[in-house]
Amino acid sequence: MIVNKDSLAVITGASEGIGFALSTELLKIGFQVIGISSNKNKILRMKKKLNHFGNKFTGICADVRNLKDLQLVAKKFDGPDLLILNAGIYSPVYCENPDIEIFKKHNEVNYLGVINTYVAFLKKMLTKKKGIIVIMSSISGWLGLPKAAAYGPTKAALRSFSQSARYDLEKYGITIKLCSPGFVNTPATSQNKFYMPGLLEPDVAAKIIIKNLESKKFEISFPFFFSYFMKFLSILPDMISYKIISSGTRNNDK
Ligand SMILES: NC(=O)c1ccc[n+]([C@@H]2O[C@H](COP(=O)([O-])OP(=O)(O)OC[C@H]3O[C@@H](n4cnc5c(N)ncnc54)[C@H](OP(=O)(O)O)[C@@H]3O)[C@@H](O)[C@H]2O)c1
16 A cells, blocks of 8 residues: 555545545545545534544645635645545536526536646646546446436546546556545435435445555446446447436436
8 A cells, every 4th residue: 555654645525425534544544634625614523523633634624616725735735645636516407497507616616626626736746756646526427317417527527537637647657546436425415315226335435445546447436236237327328228217217306
């Protein structure tokens, strides 16, 4: 594993859900963790919960939409060995009544927020000539799913970005990993009223991600059966996948 006593992980969206679980699990195995998120109260709560790790954990309030703030944060620390670009939002969208502000916010946080953080921290990683960057996409990035018209395209964009960026970063010893989870039980998914197949707890998801950091796989996707099923759907002819998904999700709003 890439961990020695000085190994540093920077995680965005660290105050809750998958980001909080990743912070906790990485602290447990010896990483120093810098956790970033935008809400001060959530940062305070996170600091309290991780208090027993002492100065191994630093919680920082910054919005991933603000490149300048992220650059100021990056200036204060060494280049991370592990950069996890995880901050994200999800709101269901009804396409017969679209609200442009919801689309813009998804793009600004989920897509441009990742690029901002990447830009802010990359320089020092390039100098170090090593490190892993995890980009948090989703199975929703593989194919358009009901109510995901604002969320899904941002995750598809991250997939495309990661695929492109890895050609350039390889020669610097930096590995890009695309992470595409299925359903994880977090505040984001708590708004879903429908059955979520293969729902995992965040600590289980975090352990899977960490276990796969040094694997040769470009994409980390889980849980196994649900992700394979969705991958299969994504390569089927559209006429078939459309029928399967629409009949399987017809009652989700009820
Ligand atoms: N849960 C799932 O089933 C699932 C599945 C696939 C992919 N994912 C992806 O995994 C990531 C984490 O999801 P989650 O379910 O753990 O979400 P979550 O529980 O809602 O947590 C989201 C985190 O992002 C932070 N955040 C939101 N907007 C931010 C901003 N503008 N600047 C900085 N931080 C911001 C939040 O903190 P603040 O509010 O303090 O900013 C929070 O810490 C997301 O990218 C999500 O799309 C989740």
